[in-house]
Amino acid sequence: MDIGQKIRNLRIQKNLTQEELGERTDLSKGYISQLEHNQSSPSMETFFDILAVLGQTPSDFFQEEKPIQLVYPVDEQTEYHDETKGYTIRWLVPESNENEMEPVAISLDPHGTFKTFEPSPAETFIYVTAGIIGLTLGEKVYRAKAGETIYFHASENHQIQNLAKGVSRCILVATASYL
Structure with missing residues (x-):
């Protein structure tokens, strides 16, 4: 030291x-x-x-400082698949729910939907990597295709769904405890 x-x-x-x-x-x-x-x-x-x-x-x-981890290998990421709703979610940073941002990768089967969220102070960013992602925010539906982004304040009930005929994928980053 x-x-x-x-x-x-x-x-x-x-x-x-x-x-x-x-x-x-x-x-x-x-x-x-x-x-x-x-x-x-x-x-x-x-x-x-x-x-x-x-x-x-x-x-x-x-006290020795713990090394700061900046790279998270695939084997440290956690994945969950919900067959009923037709989605797979991968937490890209272990224990990210304790941080300000929580990045996840979501894959939606044809007609797949992610769970519905109630209003919160969270901000959410979605980058669509494949297919077409729909965001229902309150009564409105927004569409984004591969290469496009969605950014919103979670001030109303909201849900994402697959609007493509095939699989759609996105990277979602939310603040606070969104997921």
């Missing part, structure tokens, strides 16, 4: 200059610079003072 770099990163996250951190801990700007470049080691008391200003406990500071 690069202690100096971690102190520097925390200082920057708190929008503090070396001088400001020094003033709040009764240390010089030069000494803060030496710490951040691992040219000096602080006493325990000084280290705890720095952590207090940076809003960190020693256990938080030394």
